[in-house]
Amino acid sequence: MTSNHESNDIERFDDDLPGKDRQFVTALARGLELLRCFSPGERHLGVTELARRTGIPKPSVSRLAGTLTKLGYLDFSVPLGKYSLGSGVLSLGYAMLSSIDVRLRQIIKPYMQELAEYSRGSVSIGIRDRLSMVYVETIRGSAPIALQRGIGARLALATSSMGRAYLAALPEAERNLLMDQIRQRDEQAWPQIKAGIEQGFRDYADRGFCFSFGEWDPEIVGVGVPFRDSDGSLMAFNCGGPAFILSREKLENDIGPKLVSLVKLVSNVISRH
Amino acid sequence: MTSNHESNDIERFDDDLPGKDRQFVTALARGLELLRCFSPGERHLGVTELARRTGIPKPSVSRLAGTLTKLGYLDFSVPLGKYSLGSGVLSLGYAMLSSIDVRLRQIIKPYMQELAEYSRGSVSIGIRDRLSMVYVETIRGSAPIALQRGIGARLALATSSMGRAYLAALPEAERNLLMDQIRQRDEQAWPQIKAGIEQGFRDYADRGFCFSFGEWDPEIVGVGVPFRDSDGSLMAFNCGGPAFILSREKLENDIGPKLVSLVKLVSNVISRH
């Protein structure tokens, strides 16, 4: 029972020498690529725009988008002549979320709430998707101006505290693969990005948590702590908020350690079933 | 600029006479069908199980699942030798949610909150996906035992108050199409289901809202009101809770009318931008 999942990077030539991977279904990948084009900012996209972004020829885009529409994953707005995401994608996301142990979530929520209130920011759990961290749970403190990033929101792996914590806890082989991809994405910025990640490694080794001081979003600071689920999958917690509320000093000496304790506590709760 | 979206039902023969629709991309549809197999209850599925549920031969399932894994939409658990939903699906769902006007959501949340508290139940907004309604927003009152259905949760179109409200507000042609599909799904139960839906139509005509008294879930009762967004897409609100908290009388004379007012208010807010 060998496996064909020895790697999950996308642009790899998986076959020995010749052309492409005989096991890879292009039409499926292309269709999903279309769905990916719809980021929160861009609600409606036309065929041409989709074709431009994906590099797929227009007729193919038309066919794929038509298929996705029939299946409910895209909606077609007749007045605009453009597509938008359909309700189908939502239920997939929900199924995904509930696959993360529901009981667990109920148990740890109060603790997250407590820290969110205390820090006057928000506390979240995230998992990795490609080169982002995606929130699977997030609790806002009731501070006046709380960040408005809900479940499913994305943070950059390289510059967020959560992403750095994730990377720091990753086995070296996997981590190097990801870092390669980050580098390839922006050779220009790489030296600086790399420095930030490596500082994260040191912080994690020294204190058990990583920082981000406005490196992902200038207005936002936070700390992150990795966490390994009982089934072995890696995720990360963060606690963060607006820079003008949370001082570096407080993050470093107060919030950071508190988040580490929170994660320790969660680990214990899990191991006791 | 003719359109290939004149219909969105799935099992239709779109071509004139001969075989299938030349414009339909089977491989894409099959891949997405695999993803759909993962309902909240079933986290891990193996190739055989997936093949059984979808009717797709094992080798094809293997290929498609492998592709989805490479793309991040499935995870493969080596110890179990099974697949589970990957983080990729989450971000799609999030993009979908934020496409529903964020400002609007911020505006109406307080009103939903108020009614949720008052009714000691929960208030939600849903859109249709195939034969279900899917929550895109939900607010729980702080009553002790609140239902735990979050964003992305599904209710049956035919037996929930929200679904009936949706159907009641739908143009007849579209509605008949859906009702046909509901009938085909369970000829046996159809007479009773149909009666419930038609009662919903009458309720909507008489009072402006529909009921469900434990017809979707025996423990749960609620009322639903349809709502047409500024861009013309139809959705529905509901307000519901445990049957032992909400009496029929209260739903009918108090909560129902209050939900209708809420929706009217929302419509006004929207029309004033």
Added chain:
DNA sequence: CGTTTATGTTTCGCTATGCGAGACAGAATC
């Protein structure tokens, strides 16, 4: 108005692509 430029959809012949019966290969159970 025709003309131009922008859409998005359909045609249609070709061939790469994805299909799937069957072979194969590990695990688990006895």
Added chain:
DNA sequence: GATTCTGTCTCGCATAGCGAAACATAAACG
């Protein structure tokens, strides 16, 4: 060490899906 699960890989075949080009519609000019 059979037997019975599992899931993956082989490989010849048929066709599904591809995409250049043609077509069709709508809007934006003068």
